[in-house]
Amino acid sequence: MEEFDIREATPKDAEKIIAYLAQVGGETDYLSFGKEGLPISIEEEEKFxxxxxxxxxxxxxxxxxxxxxIGDASLSGFSRRMSHRAEFGISVVKSEWGQGIGSALLQKCIMYAKEHAIELINLEVRNDNIRAIHVYEKYGFRKIGTSPAYYKMDGTYYDFDLMVLDLRRERR
Structure with missing residues (x-):
């Protein structure tokens, strides 16, 4: 397996991140966007x-x-009374699927959560994305419900499973 490097994004990565999102969006129908990527300028991505x-x-x-x-993952934390929670998102270019990159990113985000007092990590995953669901379950995520018709693509509705990783168990 070839080496890869995981690091926190910096504003100077903005242009490459935008191009990456367009690439990965065009490679799978499991994301909420397609080959158009996200409607954001380089300056907006830098600020983000x-x-x-x-x-x-x-x-x-x-x-x-x-x-x-070749991949990205994020935890988007909440504030005030929900500061113990974060939303997880991930994507990996199709040519790298099955190479352990998703697992490495997930481990990195879980470690970040533990170090920053995040107790619950939530995610939404298309309920027919069996590979992703298997990885999430391997790391302790459990399904807590289904959001029907979460998105619509080419006239077809897709349901998403809502999953959570409860890190409070590990502190007891």
């Missing part, structure tokens, strides 16, 4: 990264291999 880097309960990791981004 600056803001996420300031927040104690949020992080954006990017995976680099041979100078290119």
């Amino acid at each position: 990264i600056q803001n996420i880097n300031k927040e104690e309960h949020s992080v954006l990791y990017v995976v680099w291999k041979n100078g290119e981004i």
